[in-house]
Structure formats: structure tokens, C-alpha cells
Amino acid sequence: MTILDELITIIDRILAAGSATESELAELRQVLSKAEQTMQQSGKYIVNIQQGEDIHIGDRTYQGADAEAIREALRSVLQEKQKAQRPRNEKLLLQAVKEEVVSRLNQSLHNAVCINLAKEEQPDQVKCLWSSDIRIGSQPSKPIPDSQTILEVFDREEITGKLLVLGKPGAGKTTTMVDLAKALIGRAEQDVDCVIPVLCNLSGWKEDKQSMRDWLVLEVKSKYGIRKDIVAKWVDDAKLLPMLDGLDELESVRQELCVRRINEFLQSECHPQYLVVCSRKEEYEKVVRGQWQQNVQQESEENLFQQDKRLNLNNALVLKELTNEQIQMYLEYLNKIEIWNMLQLDSELLSLVRKPLFLSLIGFIATHKTLSIQEFQNRTSINAQHQYLFDAYWKAAIKRDIVTPQMYLQGWSSRAYEKKNNPNAHQTRKWLVYLANQLQRQHETEFLIEKIQPDWLPNKDNKKIYALGVGSLFGFIVGSIGATIVFIIISHFTNIFVGQIVGLSIGLFMAIFSGLWACFTIGQSKTIEPVETLNISLWSLAKSLMIGCLIGFISWIITLVTFPLLNWKPPDLVFFMVIAPILISILEMSGPQLKIRIEPNQGIKKSFYNAIYFASLGSIWLGLSAYLMREQIFVLIISLLFNKSATPTSAILSLPDTVVIVIAGMLAGTFFGLTESGTACIQHFILRLILCCNGYIPWNYARFLDYCKERIFLQSVGGRYRFIHILLQKHFAEMPLER
Structure with missing residues (x-):
């Protein structure tokens, strides 16, 4: 029974009874949702539902009281749909996917060919779970009418939203899938009950043992920035429509395993209601199905069943030339x-x-x-x-030409570089070749500047320089802060010359020690993980406060034992129980990746801002700590500098002494900026510097990538970049990297 027949059947029941029951309204709601019948889109079946007008459904015309009864039922359903609202996180995801789809279609090279591609259904390319017939060729291929859109194909009763899209390289597979995503987004915007499509590339599936469900959760979290637990619930509740592209972009030996993981996902308890997979036809048949199709006549039916490696979808759509x-x-x-x-x-x-x-x-x-x-x-x-x-x-x-005549007369060379010189053709080609090589090596299609990792370095010598550079910069920062603190304290209590000598000596020692530590730890790390957001859950906060209180209590016990031996007054317990938990909570502050990236390298920029935030918080609290412990610190300074005991009194501890101690404490607090957020910035800076000095990338990478977008080599969505087509990426990757 078609959707139109279902609608007419329900309408006839309503007219026979004279009014609509709750169950009939629910059934009507379901049929209208299936047909994407919203107030704006009801014209496909309902020509007019305004007061005083006839209603046309199919070849039937309803007039008078009959029309009014139908009109009231439809109003009830449609008004209910209009009042419904999506939760905030669903709205954010839907908006992010919409922006991605619109941007990709606008920048697509395929989009220049505005032609409705011929399509053919080939059911034998997939294995329906409800079908026991597995013999190749048992279900003949048949063309799909040119008038039928990809959304209409997707909605067909025998497909019900589980579709495989196949085609030759450059046939328009990805563009077709993105076109479908655009139509599904429009539907989801109108109906809160509709699932939200999410575009994911299977090249990001890196771990063989990882289930497709777990990978999808992490992929949506990473790409769209939604919390992991929220995404997991969406996946488990089948609120997402996974649209998986790039099966053929996986290594050949992993494509069959990936198909197996997709089939396991489709048969699991958390299976999606709809699923779309996109792949090259040749790779799907050759690698995923192995020799099954070629040796079909030589194999028994039992062996064929055991070797069947097709996707468990309802139909396959092949794009024709x-x-x-x-x-x-x-x-x-x-x-x-x-x-x-x-x-x-x-x-x-x-x-x-x-x-x-x-x-x-x-x-x-x-x-x-x-x-x-x-x-x-x-x-x-x-x-x-x-x-x-x-x-x-x-x-x-x-x-x-990529600028208008008016811009050219004003001296502009491009929108990215404005009045500065554009990179020459040799530089542009070289930098694109290196980028394509890295993406091909990692089997990726999308690139973010903040995701550049140390494995971009081409040889061991560069990696040694990178580790040395990270250690040197880290040591320089630590040594500079330490030298400044010592210089301020000693210059105040003795003289500037002594302060300079001692400050430089201690700063040099701190720089060497911390630099070596950073060189052999941070510099050897294979990943750079910026702290893009600050977040702390109630459980993490409670844990941090408990740990901080424990550390504070232990520190207070230590001062009770050691300070009297030095003739110092131990601080109050309240001091430790306030300062320590707060400092531990600061260190524990880290959150998920950014929800939506609206500019290039946004992750590193946010990590830098967070490093400043950490340093500021540390400065405030250690400055406050220094003020509260000013007497004990003063005694310690006097003891160390003059090798004698002292008892602080109001006469000895002057206002300038207090100011110096507080400033020293605030400077010491800036060390908190060298936590994960700060070290990620150091790693990224050194890595970019080495790659730039070797000529592999420009220094202002974002400007260059935007320039390549103007030249139609790349396309971007927010801070993510990709080549306009995977074949162009492979073309650049096959070029020699010229020096």
C-alpha cells in the first residue's frame, strides 16, 4: 500500500465516524511524517486545506462537511508538529550539519554540472536481512526513472532508508549523498521526529577491533563537538542517520573488515533505523566481496552463503554515466x-x-x-x-583571475593575501603536494591545522630537532620565570647586582633541568592534544576537592612538624584547606573539543587562551597564598640569604617586603600556564616552525589554505579543509616533492 492509499484509508475512516479518534490522529501523524507532510510541504497530496476550499487527495475531491472534517484532523496534527521543539543539542547538531552540507555543495566542482544523474538499482549488490535469496543475478538490475529524486529513492518502501550508493571514480557519489543529506536536513527541520543525518568518512575508522557504534560516537563527537554521552544516547536511540562515505578509501585489507563491522552494527541492539553507505563500485565488488562474484559458478550454494560479504542493506543505487x-x-x-x-x-x-x-x-x-x-x-x-x-x-x-577589476586596481592580489604577494606557482604546488601526501598516508580526506602531528616530520633528524626545540622553549619559559622571581626577591633584600647574578644562575639551572625533562617527555610524545574547552563535571570537581583537601591536610601536618624546628610559625589549617583544593581543581579543568570550528586553527588558539587563563588563576591564588604566608616566607628568605633565624614582626615586615613577596607568588602562579594547554601550544609552534623552515608548509598556513580555496583546489567548512575531490588529492600526492 502506498502512502497515498494509507492516507485515503485513514481519511475515509474519519469521515465514516464523523470525527477523528486519538488512535486515528496518531496513525495520521505517522503517515504524514513518513510522507514529509508538513504545513509547507502538504501540497504533494493535499492541494488546499484553507477554509472554504475543496480538498484534493490523489484523484479524490472532498467538499463541504467532509472537507471540514479532514481540515480539522490535519490542523490538529500539523499544529502539534509546529509546537514541538528539538532539544538544544539536537538543534546545534542539525545546524552544524546543515552548514557543512551547504558549504560543500557550494564549493563542489561537481555542482557545476547541474544534471540529474541517471541511476540504476542493483539489489544483488546487497543482502537484505529478511531475504534468504543470496544468488547473484537473482534480482535483476533496473533503471530508476529520471524524474525520481534521490530522496524519493531513499523513501521507497522496499528501501526504507537503508541504501548503498555505488559508482565509478568521479561519477558523483559523494555529491549525490550530500544532496540526499540536504533533503533530509530540510525534513528534520520541519519535523522534530525525523532523524538527523550525519556525514562521516570511513577513512577515520582506524582500529580494527573498534565497533562501528563506538567509532560513530567518537566521530560525531570529534567532528561536531557534541558530548560523548549525548551522542551515545542518540546512537542507541536511533536518532541519527549515519551517512558513511569513503569505504573505498580504507586500505584494501581493511575494507572487508569494515563491511563486517557495519553489518554487526546493523544487527546489534542499537542498530540505526536508516543508514547510507557510499563506495566505488569496482572496489566494493573486488575487495569487499573478494572472488565471490568471479567464481560463483564454481562454488556450491552452501559455500556461497558462508562467503557472502555483502552489506546488509535493502538496495544498492548505481550512478550511471x-x-x-x-x-x-x-x-x-x-x-x-x-x-x-x-x-x-x-x-x-x-x-x-x-x-x-x-x-x-x-x-x-x-x-x-x-x-x-x-x-x-x-x-x-x-x-x-x-x-x-x-x-x-x-x-x-x-x-x-581571482579578484575583481576594482580590487586589482586597488593592489589586491587575492582575498586571502589582500595587497601582499600571492605564493608563486612552485610554492603553491609544493605545499599542496606535501599536504596531499600527509592526508594520503593517514587515509584522511579532511584536514585541520590544529591536528598537525609530529609524524608529519619526514625523518629522524627533524624529529630530534623537534624534541630539542620543545625542550628548549619549555626550558626557556621556566628559566625566565624562575630567574625573574629570584631577581625580584634578591634585588629587593640585597642589591641589583647580586640579584642579577643569582637570578641568572638559578634561572639557567631551572632552564636546563626543565628543558631536558621536556625534551625526553613532551618532545617524544607522538600526539599534540590542545585543551580546546574548559569543563569540569560535578564528579571531577568533587574528586579534585577531596584530593586537594587531602594534600592540604598533609601539607599542614608537615608544616606543624618542620616549621617549629626552624623557629617559624606554622600557617593555619584553613589556608591549606582553601588554597590546595582550588589549585587542584584548576589543574583538572579540561573539556571536550570545540563544538563547532568556525575559523582555522581554532583549537590551538583556544588552547593558548586557556593557558593564559590557567596562568592567571594560578597567579591569583599563589599571590593570595603568598600574602597569607608573607611572614613565613619573609623568615625563609632572611634565613636563606643571611644564614640566620628571624622572627617576623610588624616592624621588620614592611609594605615593600609584602609587595615583593606577593609579586613573586603571582609570578610563580604563571607556571600553571605550562599545563597541557600550554605545552600543546609549545609543541604546535615548534612543529610548525620546523615544517616551515624546511619548506613543507607556509608560516601562515590558514591564509595559504584560504588562498587555495579561492583557486578551487580546496574547499572548507569552518576550520576543516579538504581537496575538491579525492582524485585531485591523489593526483597531488603522486607528484614528486620538489625542494
Whole structure:
């Protein structure tokens, strides 16, 4: 029964009874939700529901009292939907996904080819859990009408939102999936009961033993910045619609295992209601299914069942190549009909541009006059032809004007560099090659500046320099603070010359000691983890306060024993029970990654601000501690400097003495800035410095990446960057890294 039939059946029952019951309203609500029937979208089945108008449902027309009864039932359901509101975190996630989808579609090279791609369903590519028929070819392939959108395919009763999207490289698979995500977002915005689509790339699945459920939780948390426990509940309650791209981007040996993990997820207790997977057709058949399809005639049916490695989805959608009419229409739209005339004389090039990616490439490079049919024909292999087209695209993109005539007259070279000189072609190519190499090595497609890790360093010598640089900078900061504290104290109580000598000596010792420690600990770490947010749960706060109180009590006991031996007055217990817990709580402050990244390198910037925040809090509390213990500190200073005991009195401890002690305490508090947030900034700075000095990246990386976005080499969403297509990323990765 179709959705229209269901709707008519319910309407007939309502009319027969004269009014709608709660169960009928609930059933009506369910059908309308399934058909995406909201007030704005009700026109598909309900032509008009305004007062005094006839209502048309399918080929039926309802008038008078009948129409009024239907109108009241629909108003009840639709008003209920309008009043419903999503929780705040769901709204944040939906908005973040929407911004990502809109940005990716606007910056997509495929988007230049505004053609409804031909589609074909191939049910034999997947294995429905409810079907016992596993023989290849038992379910014939059949074309999908051109008038049917990807959302309508997704909604079909035999698919019910569990779909595999296949196609050749450049066929438009990812763009099709993002188009579907856009339609699903529109639906989720209108209906709070609809699931929220989330775009995830399977190249981020790194651990073989990790379940798809656990990976999805961590991926959504990392990408969209929602708390882990909230995401876990969404996944378990099937409130998310995972859209998994890049199965073919995994290492070949791991693709089959990934399919197994997806199937386990689909059969688990927390299985999703809907799921979309996207992959290249050749890799899916060759690697995921192994030799199953090739040797089907040689295997028994029992062995076939045991070796079946297909995805447990309801249907597979295969994107077909563009037709001659579609190619001709596109080139006519670009006023490049001469290209179409040439394509008809070159069957190989015509075959290549049947893929939307390459048709858009042809259109772009033809517009910028960097296409030579003769040079293309000299390439005999498919890979060589691909390489030529991407090289021609590079020449067109790097030379094209990216500023308006008015901006040019004002001296602007680009929006990213404004009136400064743009990087030359050699530099741009080299930096893109290095970036592509790193992404390919890590099997990633997205890049964040704050996620640059020490494994970007190309050799052991660079890694040794990195460790030495981290230790040197850390030691310099520690030594400088220590030298300043000693200089202030000794200069005040003796003279400036002695303060300089002693301060420099102690500062040098602290720098060497702390620098060596940092070199062999922080400098050897394989990851850089910035503290992007400050957060502390009630449990963490309670734990920190308990630990702080314990440390404070132990410290007070120690002072009770040791201070009288030095003729010092021990501080009150209240001092330790207030200061220690607060300092421990400061150290425990760390939170999840940023929810939404709206600018490049935002994570490191936030970590730097948090380091300043830690240093400020430490300064306040240690300055207060120094003030409360000023008498004991004064006695300690006098004892150390003049080797004699002293009893502080109001006559001896003057106001300048108190000021110096408090300032020294505040300076000591800045050491709290060298916790995880501060050390992450040191690591990132040294790493970027080494990579820049070796010519692998520019110093202002964000500006360069924005410049490449202007040149249409990259696209970005907030602070995340990716090449406009994975094939372009692979093309740059295959280039030699020129010095």
C-alpha cells in the first residue's frame, strides 16, 4: 500500500465516524511524517486545506462537511508538529550539519554540472536481512526513472532508508549523498521526529577491533563537538542517520573488515533505523566481496552463503554515466559547443567525460583555454589521461583571475593575501603536494591545522630537532620565570647586582633541568592534544576537592612538624584547606573539543587562551597564598640569604617586603600556564616552525589554505579543509616533492 492509499484509508475512516479518534490522529501523524507532510510541504497530496476550499487527495475531491472534517484532523496534527521543539543539542547538531552540507555543495566542482544523474538499482549488490535469496543475478538490475529524486529513492518502501550508493571514480557519489543529506536536513527541520543525518568518512575508522557504534560516537563527537554521552544516547536511540562515505578509501585489507563491522552494527541492539553507505563500485565488488562474484559458478550454494560479504542493506543505487544529450546540453550552457564537436571525434575523451567530475574539469579548463585535444590524444592510458586533465586544471586554476577589476586596481592580489604577494606557482604546488601526501598516508580526506602531528616530520633528524626545540622553549619559559622571581626577591633584600647574578644562575639551572625533562617527555610524545574547552563535571570537581583537601591536610601536618624546628610559625589549617583544593581543581579543568570550528586553527588558539587563563588563576591564588604566608616566607628568605633565624614582626615586615613577596607568588602562579594547554601550544609552534623552515608548509598556513580555496583546489567548512575531490588529492600526492 502506498502512502497515498494509507492516507485515503485513514481519511475515509474519519469521515465514516464523523470525527477523528486519538488512535486515528496518531496513525495520521505517522503517515504524514513518513510522507514529509508538513504545513509547507502538504501540497504533494493535499492541494488546499484553507477554509472554504475543496480538498484534493490523489484523484479524490472532498467538499463541504467532509472537507471540514479532514481540515480539522490535519490542523490538529500539523499544529502539534509546529509546537514541538528539538532539544538544544539536537538543534546545534542539525545546524552544524546543515552548514557543512551547504558549504560543500557550494564549493563542489561537481555542482557545476547541474544534471540529474541517471541511476540504476542493483539489489544483488546487497543482502537484505529478511531475504534468504543470496544468488547473484537473482534480482535483476533496473533503471530508476529520471524524474525520481534521490530522496524519493531513499523513501521507497522496499528501501526504507537503508541504501548503498555505488559508482565509478568521479561519477558523483559523494555529491549525490550530500544532496540526499540536504533533503533530509530540510525534513528534520520541519519535523522534530525525523532523524538527523550525519556525514562521516570511513577513512577515520582506524582500529580494527573498534565497533562501528563506538567509532560513530567518537566521530560525531570529534567532528561536531557534541558530548560523548549525548551522542551515545542518540546512537542507541536511533536518532541519527549515519551517512558513511569513503569505504573505498580504507586500505584494501581493511575494507572487508569494515563491511563486517557495519553489518554487526546493523544487527546489534542499537542498530540505526536508516543508514547510507557510499563506495566505488569496482572496489566494493573486488575487495569487499573478494572472488565471490568471479567464481560463483564454481562454488556450491552452501559455500556461497558462508562467503557472502555483502552489506546488509535493502538496495544498492548505481550512478550511471552521462548521456550524449546531457554532455551536449552542459557544453552548450557554457557556450563551448566546439568542445562537443571535438568530443564526437574522440571516443576516448567522450568516454572519460561521461563522468560528471571530468565533464566539469573539461568545462573549466576549456573556459580558461588550457585544454589541448592533441596532447590528450597522445596519452594512451586512462591514468595518463586523468593526469593530463588534472595538470590542465592546475594550469587553469593557478592562472585565473581571482579578484575583481576594482580590487586589482586597488593592489589586491587575492582575498586571502589582500595587497601582499600571492605564493608563486612552485610554492603553491609544493605545499599542496606535501599536504596531499600527509592526508594520503593517514587515509584522511579532511584536514585541520590544529591536528598537525609530529609524524608529519619526514625523518629522524627533524624529529630530534623537534624534541630539542620543545625542550628548549619549555626550558626557556621556566628559566625566565624562575630567574625573574629570584631577581625580584634578591634585588629587593640585597642589591641589583647580586640579584642579577643569582637570578641568572638559578634561572639557567631551572632552564636546563626543565628543558631536558621536556625534551625526553613532551618532545617524544607522538600526539599534540590542545585543551580546546574548559569543563569540569560535578564528579571531577568533587574528586579534585577531596584530593586537594587531602594534600592540604598533609601539607599542614608537615608544616606543624618542620616549621617549629626552624623557629617559624606554622600557617593555619584553613589556608591549606582553601588554597590546595582550588589549585587542584584548576589543574583538572579540561573539556571536550570545540563544538563547532568556525575559523582555522581554532583549537590551538583556544588552547593558548586557556593557558593564559590557567596562568592567571594560578597567579591569583599563589599571590593570595603568598600574602597569607608573607611572614613565613619573609623568615625563609632572611634565613636563606643571611644564614640566620628571624622572627617576623610588624616592624621588620614592611609594605615593600609584602609587595615583593606577593609579586613573586603571582609570578610563580604563571607556571600553571605550562599545563597541557600550554605545552600543546609549545609543541604546535615548534612543529610548525620546523615544517616551515624546511619548506613543507607556509608560516601562515590558514591564509595559504584560504588562498587555495579561492583557486578551487580546496574547499572548507569552518576550520576543516579538504581537496575538491579525492582524485585531485591523489593526483597531488603522486607528484614528486620538489625542494
